Structures are given as C-alpha cells and as structure tokens.
Ligand SMILES: O=C([O-])C(=O)C[C@H](O)[C@@H](O)C(=O)[O-]
C-alpha cells in the first residue's frame with residue numbers, strides 16, 4: 001500500500017513589528033532600589049507571507065529595543081520553521097554589538113546578548129508553527145508532561161504607593177506582618193502553594209525574622225529567599241544557618257560562581273541562581289565548582305523556548321535542579337513560560353511569576369486563557385501560544401510608553417530621588 005505524505009511548503013516571514021509598551025507597576029523594593037511607576041516591555045509580532053502571525057515579548061530598554069529592530073530587519077524571508085537560522089541571523093544583525101543592555105537594573109548582567117535578542121522571535125515563530133499545524137506550543141517542545149503549571153507567590157517588600165501618588169491597593173509591606181498579609185492576599189486570590197520573598201532590602205536579621213513569620217503563618221508551604229547577591233559569604237552562611245530546614249532553597253545569596261561555591265560548601269541548604277549561571281558559558285565552571293544546586297531558567301535570556309530545553313538537558317546531565325525566573329511581564333510571556341514549563345519534565349519546582357503585580361486591566365492579550373486555580377495555570381490548548389494579540393490594547397500600552405517618559409529600567413536612580421545616599425555597594429551586608 002502506498003502512503004501519501006504531504007510536504008508542507010515553507011512559511012516565510014513577510015514582516016516583523018516591534019512595539020515598546022509600558023504598564024503600571026508598584027513600588028516594589030529590591031537590593032538595587034525600587035520599581036518605577038511603569039515597567040517596560042517590547043512586543044514583537046511576526047507575520048508570514050501567507051498572513052499567519054505570531055507574537056513574542058521581551059525587555060523594553062533602549063539598547064535592547066534598537067537591537068530587536070535591527071534583528072527584525074534581518075528576518076525578512078526567513079522560513080519560520082528554520083529556527084536554527086534565527087541564531088545566525090541574530091548574530092549577523094548584532095555584529096560586534098554584544099555587551100550591555102540587559103535591561104534588568106544591573107541584577108543579571110552576564111547573559112548572552114544573542115540569546116536575549118533572539119528569544120522573542122523564537123517564541124513568535126513557535127506561535128506561528130503551532131497555528132500552522134493546529135497544535136499548542138507545548139506540543140512543539142516535546143509535549144506537555146503536566147496539564148497545569150505551578151507558580152509561586154512572589155512577595156516583595158514595598159512602599160504603600162509611589163511617592164506623590166495615592167497608596168495602591170496592596171498597601172505597605174515593610175515588616176514581617178506586612179509580608180504575611182501580602183502572602184495571605186496572594187494565596188487567597190491565586191491559591192499559590194509556595195512562597196518566594198525578594199530580600200536584600202533590609203538587614204539580614206530582619207529578613208530572617210520575616211521568613212520565620214511566613215513559616216509560622218504558612219507551616220506547610222515551601223519558602224524561598226532571594227537577596228540578589230546582597231550578602232557576603234559570611235552573611236550568607238549566617239542566614240543559611242538561621243534558616244536551616246526552613247527554606248526550600250536560598251537564591252543568589254552572594255555574588256559570582258566562586259562566592260556561591262564558597263557558601264555551597266558550608267551549608268546543606270540548596271542554592272539556586274538566576275545571577276551567576278545566566279548563559280551556557282557559565283554552566284561548566286558552576287558545575288566544576290559545585291556553585292549551585294538549582295538553575296532558574298528564563299527563556300527571555302536563555303535564547304527562547306528551545307534553548308531552555310537544551311538547558312534542561314544539561315541540568316539533567318549534571319544533576320542540577322531546574323526552576324524558573326521571572327521579571328515583570330505581560331500575558332504573552334506568561335503563556336510562553338507556561339508552555340515551556342509544561343513541556344520540561346525536569347522543571348518540578350513552582351515557577352516564579354510577577355503576574356500578581358500587574359493590574360488585571362493592562363495587557364496586550366485577552367488574559368481569559370490565563371486563569372490561576374490552586375496556584376497553577378492550565379496549559380493553553382489552543383494552537384500556538386493560545387493567546388491573541390489585542391491590537392487596541394497594544395496601541396494603548398504603546399501610547400502609555402510614549403507618554404510615561406521612561407526608556408530604561410532604573411530602580412537605583414528612582415530610589416535615589418527619595419533617598420539620595422542610597423548605595424548599591426556589593427556586598428551590601
Ligand atoms: O529572581 C530574581 O532575581 C528577580 O526576579 C530579579 C528581578 O529583577 C526582581 O528582583 C525585581 O523585579 O525586582
């Protein structure tokens with residue numbers, strides 16, 4: 001019997017639009033300062049010659065935006081099925097321009113520029129591929145191994161509101177009681193079953209007290225603390241000792257692979273990172289030195305969804321755990337993160353997400369498919385990412401970008417407007 005195979009013709013890129021947007025953010029504190037009133041993102045939309053379109057989302061700083069535009073020009077005519085070519089075209093577009101512009105306020109500085117720039121295009125091509133074959137992106141990544149993805153509550157110390165503005169509806173969280181209240185609201189709204197506290201804001205003993213208060217209030221929930229490398233080796237070990245048996249993992253207590261290795265040698269608490277292992281080049285030295293137990297992947301700086309699959313394979317090879325990092329983001333990123341997490345067997349920790357800090361009425365997609373239940377997000381099953389670009393909303397958030405005046409994330413500069421002597425020396429404690 002003869003079998004008939006249908007050979008699919010190529011699907012070439014006809015156009016790419018790159019649109020910077022801004023959405024309102026809360027005054028969330030971290031070790032380098034405080035979030036400004038708006039978070040910046042860039043939305044890319046790829047359209048093929050046959051009129052199918054797909055979307056991706058990434059950082060919004062000026063250097064990155066200019067690189068995205070340059071790369072977008074280079075993509076005309078590329079087949080959306082040729083993702084290996086995306087690396088070559090991005091590399092060509094960037095030329096020697098490969099340093100700086102990470103857009104993360106100095107907290108993740110060593111990631112690969114090519115990986116960061118190609119990521120939203122990789123996501124948009126996968127969105128198109130999924131639409132073409134009528135399958136969700138998770139299927140293109142090997143198939144979902146879970147129907148829903150667990151996320152953790154991302155707790156922040158915060159001011160009551162942006163200075164000069166009314167208090168926001170979250171109110172202040174500047175002590176253990178405030179954080180417990182914040183956690184209660186997040187759990188009440190989303191059902192999260194693990195908690196992460198962004199630390200590095202107050203002296204370590206205050207943050208230890210906060211974690212202990214969270215442990216007392218939520219005895220069953222895994223807890224994580226992330227000071228973004230604000231501590232010396234000694235301080236990190238002091239915190240690890242005080243919280244021995246309390247933390248699921250301690251995230252980036254101190255700076256660099258050598259610093260993390262020095263801490264890891266002396267504590268049984270697992271160490272996680274999204275700061276000292278941020279690119280493929282970091283893996284070999286981190287493994288050789290035993291610096292980390294868990295890598296927090298992030299498709300925005302690891303080169304997109306397929307490259308994160310490669311990272312997962314390496315973590316498996318070297319016995320490292322895998323979790324997921326998040327910055328402030330919109331619904332396209334949440335959908336992409338969810339497909340990736342669903343299709344990554346090794347990703348067994350609840351993922352980070354800033355989602356609760358975004359106002360529900362601000363997004364570039366209809367967030368209906370992105371509903372949390374019991375701290376989990378059901379993996380979208382519609383073709384592609386499963387979210388559709390709302391062009392009116394995109395125009396509104398682009399207008400907000402033009403009007404807000406912010407062009408680069410600057411948590412430190414914003415903090416210094418209110419505390420001129422604010423210092424970012426490392427280690428801070
Ligand atoms: O896990 C992390 O290190 C982060 O999420 C970094 C972010 O930049 C976070 O600290 C923030 O937005 O303030």
Ligand SMILES: [Mg+2]
Pocket residue numbers: 226228251252273274275325
């Ligand atoms: Mg972190």
